[in-house]
Amino acid sequence: MARWEPGARERLVVAAVDLFIEQGYDQTTVAQIAERAGVTKSTFFRHFPDKRELLVAGQETLSRLLSEGIAEAPEGATPLEAVAAGLRRASSEMTEFNRQLGPRLKAAVAASAELQERDALKSVGLGVAMAEALVARGVPDPTALVAAELGMLAFKRGYALWSESDRDDGTDLATYTSRVLDELRAASAQLG
Known part of the structure; x- marks a missing residue:
C-alpha cells in the first residue's frame, strides 16, 4: 500500500462514498475504505477520526x-x-x-x-x-x-x-x- 502518495484525503472520500453506495454505510469498515483508497488504516485516521466524518x-x-x-x-x-x-x-x-x-x-x-x-x-x-x-x-x-x-x-x-x-x-x-x-x-x- 502507498504510504505518502498525494491526494490520500480525496481518495479516502471517494473510496468511502463508493463503498457506502455499493454495500451500505453500516457494512463498510475503515479497513475497507483504506484498502480501496490504497492507503493504510493509520493514514485514514490521520485524516479522519472515524468514517462518519468523511461526509x-x-x-x-x-x-x-x-x-x-x-x-x-x-x-x-x-x-x-x-x-x-x-x-x-x-x-x-x-x-x-x-x-x-x-x-x-x-x-x-x-x-x-x-x-x-x-x-x-x-x-x-x-x-x-x-x-x-x-x-x-x-x-x-x-x-x-x-x-x-x-x-x-x-x-x-x-x-x-x-x-x-x-x-x-x-x-x-x-x-x-x-x-x-x-x-x-x-x-x-x-x-x-
Whole structure:
C-alpha cells in the first residue's frame, strides 16, 4: 500500500462514498475504505477520526470561506448581497473533484439515515457560520438567520444543479448558486 502518495484525503472520500453506495454505510469498515483508497488504516485516521466524518470533510474550510466572503462584502451591502459574496467565495474553491463527487455523495446519503443526519448537521453548521458572519457585520439576528438559511438553500441547490449538469457547458458553481439565490429572493418577496 502507498504510504505518502498525494491526494490520500480525496481518495479516502471517494473510496468511502463508493463503498457506502455499493454495500451500505453500516457494512463498510475503515479497513475497507483504506484498502480501496490504497492507503493504510493509520493514514485514514490521520485524516479522519472515524468514517462518519468523511461526509463532512471540508466543512470547516467551507464555513470559513462563506464567512470570509460575507465579511469582505462591500460596506452597505444588503444581507443577501453579503451572502451572495460568501457563496461566490466558497464556490470559487470548488473543483472538478467536488463536481464529480456530488451525485455519488447524494446517492450515499439517500441510502443511510446516519449519513442523512450528518448531512443535516453539516447544513446547520454552514448556516450558523453565515449567520454569525452577518451578525458581525451588524445585521440583526432574525434577519441574519433568514439570510443565512436562504444562502444555505442556494448553496445546496446550486451545488446539486452544478454537479448534475452537463460538464461541457462551462457554467461554474458560483453562477448556479447566484441564480438559485435570486430565485429564492424572488420567492421570499411573494410570501407577504
